Amino acid sequence: MRKLPFQLGIHPINWVGEDVKEHGADTTYEQILDEIRLLELTGTEMGRKYPQDPAVLKEELGKRGIQLVSQWKSVLFSDPSYRDAELEAYRKHAAFLQSMGSTVISTCEVGGSLHFDPRRTPHEKEIIPLDEAGWNSLAEGLNAAGAIAREYGLKLTYHHHGGTAIERPEEIDRLMEITDPSLVYLLFDSGHAYYGGADPLSVLRKHYDRIAYVHLKDIRQDVLDRARASGADFVTCIREGVFTVPGDGCLDFGPIFAELLGRGYSGWAMLEGEQDPGLHPAYEYAKRSLEFIDSIIDGKEAAAE
Numbered sequence: 539m540r541k542l543p544f545q546l547g548i549h550p551i552n553w554v555g556e557d558v559k560e561h562g563a564d565t566t567y568e569q570i571l572d573e574i575r576l577l578e579l580t581g582t583e584m585g586r587k588y589p590q591d592p593a594v595l596k597e598e599l600g601k602r603g604i605q606l607v608s609q610w611k612s613v614l615f616s617d618p619s620y621r622d623a624e625l626e627a628y629r630k631h632a633a634f635l636q637s638m639g640s641t642v643i644s645t646c647e648v649g650g651s652l653h654f655d656p657r658r659t660p661h662e663k664e665i666i667p668l669d670e671a672g673w674n675s676l677a678e679g680l681n682a683a684g685a686i687a688r689e690y691g692l693k694l695t696y697h698h699h700g701g702t703a704i705e706r707p708e709e710i711d712r713l714m715e716i717t718d719p720s721l722v723y724l725l726f727d728s729g730h731a732y733y734g735g736a737d738p739l740s741v742l743r744k745h746y747d748r749i750a751y752v753h754l755k756d757i758r759q760d761v762l763d764r765a766r767a768s769g770a771d772f773v774t775c776i777r778e779g780v781f782t783v784p785g786d787g788c789l790d791f792g793p794i795f796a797e798l799l800g801r802g803y804s805g806w807a808m809l810e811g812e813q814d815p816g817l818h819p820a821y822e823y824a825k826r827s828l829e830f831i832d833s834i835i836d837g838k839e840a841a842a843e
Contacts, residue, residue, distance in 0.1 A: 541835055543802060547581025547607055548574055549753070552783070552820035554587050555812070556610070557653065558776050560588075562815045574819040575602045577828065581806055583608035583644065592637060593607065599638075606638040607806045608695070608751065614656070615679025616649035616672040616703070628683045636805035637689040642751045643687050643703050644697045644725055647676055647718070652704040655714045663771065668703050677716040684721025695725035695751040700733045701772030707736035714745055714811040716724055724748040729755025729781050729810065733762070739793050751800070756787030781812040785830030795834050 553570045555561030567587040574582055582604055599606055600713075611631050614620040635643060637730075647653035650666035658666075668676060684694040691754040694716075698710045710731075714724065726749045731738040742749070761780045770778065784791050798807070811823055 542799075544798065544804050545581055545607075545806045546579060546723060546831075547583075547605070547806055548577065548579050548824055549583050549812075550587065551583075552607070552809070552811040552813075552824060553815050554585055555776070555814075557773050557812075558814075559778075560664045561813070562820075565815065570820075571602050571604060573824075575606055575692050576821070577824055578632065579604075579809075581605045581607045581808070583607055583808060589735075592634065594739045598701045604668070606635070606640050606807070608642045608644045609635060610644045610646065610697070612646055612648045612654055613679065613683065614647070614649050615683070616647055616668050616749070617657075618675045620813070621671075621675070621679050621682075625686065629686050632687050632690040632692055635692060640692065642723075642725070644749040644751065645683065645694050646697045646702060647680075647704055649676070649703060652744055653701055653726055653773055665701065665703055665705070668831060672703075673712065673716065676713075680713075681718045683744065684718065684723075685819075688721065693723050693750045694721065695723045697725040697727060697753075698730055698734065699727070700730050700775070705734040706732070707734065707741060709734075710736070710741060710745070714748055719748060722748075723750035723753045725753060727734060727753040727810075728759055728784075728785060728791070728794060729753070729812075732757050732789060732832030733775075733780070739797065740795060743799050746801055750805055751801070752803070752805065753810050754784050754791070754807055755810040755812065756782045756784050756789050756791075758782055758786075759788040776812055777814075779817070781810070782818065783809055783811040783827035785827050786811075786823065791831075792834055794838075795831070799835075815831050 552564050553565050653660045687694040728738040731741045765775045
């Protein structure tokens, strides 16, 4: 049994790709949920294969003892002409998550992004950085959305993300500086932090007081190096296997877990691999990752004795 002060779950993206649709295209939600239960994990995020009917979803999760922790929400707040519609959609999203007993809303700005901005073509090559007006509009929109989340007993957790305008460490820093700390929290993602050029541990330490949700993701350094050399975009990096589960890549999770444990983090953390399950079976990789995490925790307990 894992001796953790925080709650550990797993994202269905390990079984079914969200950004790369062919990954796990034939996988059923029943397989995903059954394997999560076999892993003895009790939390998940919403995935595209899960039932869309809330009643059915509640039943399927409930009979396996699994909690829906969050669901990704793209927003386009950097363009003020979208704000009213985006906030209306955010309220509906918050109402759904509240009805499911969720605690956080994984939120990401898509303005200027390579693959997610609805105003751009499907084959963009560069991220368009936010200008001053865009940053200001984004902050105003996130604060307003954070207030909506709070109305529903939730926290807006901002997901810094590869291929978007909030990817690099200085962009994370600025977002935290210009948003209201009582309304906008941070989703710390170890893999996306490293992909964006940051030291994950530094991000965790610097912004710990704003962190309300965690994604635990590893990186294959050789894949990242090849991708950088060839100029590959974010989705191509996923197809080539840049991400994997903790313990299977280059990141040093010992200090990350030490920080979470030492600080008494008590929220949810999700295991994420975001890779082709045909090549990297989700259950087997998750099982090995949990054994790796156990070894870290056991080692730290032994050292403390």
